[in-house]
Structure formats: C-alpha cells, structure tokens
Amino acid sequence: xxxxxxxxxxxxxxxxxxETGSADGDYGNISIYDDGPGRIKQITYGRSxxxxxxxxxxxxxxxxxxxxxxxxxxxxxVNKIGKKALVNDAQFKQLLKQAAKxxxxxxxxxxxxxxxxxxxxxxxxxxxxFVEALSALVIxxxxxxxxxxxxxxxxxxxxxPPVEGGKERKWIExxxxxxxxxxxxxxxxxxxxxxxxxxxxxxxxxxxxxxLSQLPIIANGVxxx
Amino acid sequence: MWHLRRxxxxxxxxxxxxxxxxxxxxxxxxxxxxxxxxxxACAAANETLIPPDWxxxxxxxxxxxxxxxxPKQGRAPSQRELNEISSRLAEVYDAQLFVIYVRxxxxxxxxxxQELFREQQHWLxxxxxxxxxxxxxxxxxxxALEYSGAFSDFTEKRIAELLRRMPAEADKPQPTxx
Numbered sequence: 530x531x532x533x534x535x536x537x538x539x540x541x542x543x544x545x546x547x548e549t550g551s552a553d554g555d556y557g558n559i560s561i562y563d564d565g566p567g568r569i570k571q572i573t574y575g576r577s578x579x580x581x582x583x584x585x586x587x588x589x590x591x592x593x594x595x596x597x598x599x600x601x602x603x604x605x606x607v608n609k610i611g612k613k614a615l616v617n618d619a620q621f622k623q624l625l626k627q628a629a630k631x632x633x634x635x636x637x638x639x640x641x642x643x644x645x646x647x648x649x650x651x652x653x654x655x656x657x658x659f660v661e662a663l664s665a666l667v668i669x670x671x672x673x674x675x676x677x678x679x680x681x682x683x684x685x686x687x688x689x690p691p692v693e694g695g696k697e698r699k700w701i702e703x704x705x706x707x708x709x710x711x712x713x714x715x716x717x718x719x720x721x722x723x724x725x726x727x728x729x730x731x732x733x734x735x736x737x738x739x740x741l742s743q744l745p746i747i748a749n750g751v752x753x754x
Numbered sequence: 755m756w757h758l759r760r761x762x763x764x765x766x767x768x769x770x771x772x773x774x775x776x777x778x779x780x781x782x783x784x785x786x787x788x789x790x791x792x793x794x795a796c797a798a799a800n801e802t803l804i805p806p807d808w809x810x811x812x813x814x815x816x817x818x819x820x821x822x823x824x825p826k827q828g829r830a831p832s833q834r835e836l837n838e839i840s841s842r843l844a845e846v847y848d849a850q851l852f853v854i855y856v857r858x859x860x861x862x863x864x865x866x867x868q869e870l871f872r873e874q875q876h877w878l879x880x881x882x883x884x885x886x887x888x889x890x891x892x893x894x895x896x897x898a899l900e901y902s903g904a905f906s907d908f909t910e911k912r913i914a915e916l917l918r919r920m921p922a923e924a925d926k927p928q929p930t931x932x
Contacts, residue, residue, distance in 0.1 A: 675894040677893070718903075
C-alpha cells in the first residue's frame with residue numbers, strides 16, 4: 530500500500546488526536562501504569578507510548594545515537610532501562626521530558642512510531658490487498674489501539690479481504706461496524722468511551738472520503754487538516 | 755496490626771529493663787520477630803483496632819474520576835486520559851477493598867482472621883492473572899484500559915463479597931480487659 534506524504538500525515542494526525550487529544554501528538558508525555566511484567570508499575574513515554582519494559586531502551590538508544598541535546602545525559606540509562614526499575618528515578622523522567630522538546634527526539638520518536646506501528650500496519654494492509662487511504666487509516670488505528678487486527682472481530686462479519694476476492698470498501702465498512710459494536714457494548718463501561726474512533730470512521734465512510742482529501746476530519750472534536 | 759501493637763509494647767518494656775545489655779535487646783528483637791510470625795495464628799482476636807467513628811470515604815474521589823469521563827467542549831477524553839482515569843479508579847477500588855477487608859478482619863476471631871488472610875492472598879494473585887487474561891488488545895493503547903477495567907470489576911465484586919460476609923456490629927468480638 531502506498532500513501533502520499535500528505536495522506537500519511539493525515540493518518541498520523543488523526544491517530545494523535547485519538548490518543549492524546551492533540552493532532553500534533555504529545556512527545557513529552559510520561560504516564561505510569563501498573564502494566565509492566567508481573568503487573569509492576571512502569572514508565573510509558575512519548576508520542577509512541579513506549580514502555581519501560583517494552584521498547585523504551587531502543588528508543589533512548591536511537592536518540593543517544595542521533596546525538597540529541599540530552600544524549601550525553603541519557604546515555605548511562607540505555608543499559609539500565611528494562612533491567613532496573615526507573616519508575617521512581619526523577620532525574621531520568623525529567624531528562625525524558627526535556628528531551629521531548631528537542632527536535633532530534635521528536636524525529637526519533639516519529640521514526641520509532643513508523644517502525645513499531647505504521648510499517649506493520651501497512652504491511653498487513655498490503656498483504657491483504659488494501660489500497661485506499663481511508664482503509665490505511667482504519668487499519669493503522671487498529672494496530673495502535675489494539676496491537677493489530679483482532680481475529681475474533683474478523684469472524685463476526687462475512688466480507689472477505691480484497692486478496693481473497695472481497696470488496697475493499699465493503700470489508701472496511703463491515704470491519705468498522707464490528708469494531709464499533711464491540712467497543713460500544715463492551716462489559717468495561719469506560720472502554721465504551723472510545724467509540725469516538727469508529728464514529729469518526731463511519732462519518733468518513735459515509736461521505737466517501739476514501740482518499741482522505743476532504744478536510745478537515747473531525748477526530749474526537751479535534752479538527753485535523 | 756493488633757498483634758504488632760502488643761509486640762511494640764513488649765519491645766519497649768524489654769528494652770528499658772535491659773538498658774545497656776545489648777544481648778538482651780537482641781534476644782528481645784529476635785523473640786519479637788518470631789512472635790510477629792506466630793501471634794496472628796494463636797492470639798485471641800478480640801481487640802478493637804479501629805476507632806468506631808473513623809469512617810474514611812473514597813466515594814468523593816470515585817465520583818471525581820467518573821466525572822472526568824464526561825465529554826468536555828465536544829471532546830471525549832483521549833485514550834491516554836481514559837487510561838489514566840481508569841488506572842486511578844482501579845486504585846480507588848483497591849483502597850476501598852482494603853478498608854472493607856480490615857473492617858471485616860476486626861470482626862473475626864483469630865482463626866477466621868488467618869483463614870481470611872490466606873484467602874485474600876490467594877485472591878490477590880488470582881485477580882492479577884485474571885485481569886491480564888481479559889486483555890485482548892495486546893500491544894495496543896487499549897490494553898492498559900482493558901486491564902485496569904477488569905481489575906476494577908474483580909475488585910468491586912470482591913468488595914460486595916466481603917460486605918456480604920461482614921457480621922453485624924453486635925456480633926463483633928468484645929474487647930478483653932488487660
């Protein structure tokens with residue numbers, strides 16, 4: 530699947546709005562959740578929501594190698610991340626926040642985000658025969674939100690993906706409906722709030738914005754253009 | 755905690771009596787450590803632990819978290835905000851459970867306390883693994899919300915269960931005269 534730079538930027542900005550409430554994304558955000566190994570608390574950082582026991586070491590390592598403004602101070606942490614708990618290390622968290630103001634860190638996070646989510650999503654789309662930009666947005670959203678296209682959702686609707694002879698637009702429409710129903714009726718009531726994502730896609734499908742040329746797109750109240 | 759208070763009293767008495775004798779103090783500390791491990795199982799469980807008019811409430815905090823879920827200026831909370839609110843709510847429910855658990859312990863005798871302690875330990879381990887099993891969006895931003903939501907759900911059910919088992923105030927073991 531090939532997107533124009535403009536289409537790709539729209540996809541990223543819509544997803545940033547869903548995830549952070551800002552189309553520009555939040556590069557310096559630090560959250561602490563107890564979702565580390567054995568449910569211990571861990572740092573979640575940046576636009577890419579990279580976790581301490583996940584890929585944070587890789588991200589910081591990429592930044593150190595790119596010689597950013599805070600690379601020298603962050604270098605000693607590269608080998609500690611994921612091995613020694615840093616959730617209470619105020620200096621480390623402060624450095625991450627400061628580094629987020631550095632354009633080198635922002636570019637590093639963008640590259641990392643591409644590698645971790647965008648490329649796998651586009652590979653999946655290509656393997657399944659999708660070509661339209663709105664399809665890319667829907668698929669990319671599932672990779673960021675759910676880590677991929679959930680198998681149990683695919684089994685709830687009949688349309689085959691294009692690679693198996695199905696119609697692309699019909700598959701996307703049915704998939705968005707299935708995802709919407711799952712989120713809207715989830716036993717976890719808080720999770721139901723996330724239907725703004727599928728509502729946005731339904732709006733774009735309804736106005737046939739398959740090439741993402743009709744702007745702005747309203748992503749959870751944020752105008753994306 | 756009730757047995758630790760007794761131990762504190764014993765330590766301080768022992769330390770003052772053995773002033774200047776380090777060996778005696780050490781013996782007392784070792785003895786107290788052993789007692790702290792064994793007392794819960796064998797001591798009488800009829801001391802009042804909590805002042806009766808001390809009724810901490812987390813309901814205002816819970817309501818505040820829930821209010822944050824409402825859309826503001828035409829915008830629902832972002833995924834990051836939802837994850838944070840849900841995580842905070844999970845902690846509030848866990849604290850509520852802790853309060854109920856301690857209140858129930860207070861109303862039980864020593865053997866029942868030990869049973870409840872073991873049961874709760876097992877339940878806590880179970881909660882963590884069951885909540886993790888509920889996560890379908892592995893590797894996605896929704897995963898943290900799925901986990902904390904399931905965690906809260908299990909905790910609320912446990913609160914209801916412990917409340918059902920709470921004996922009436924009149925059934926509480928009466929304090930012993932010392």
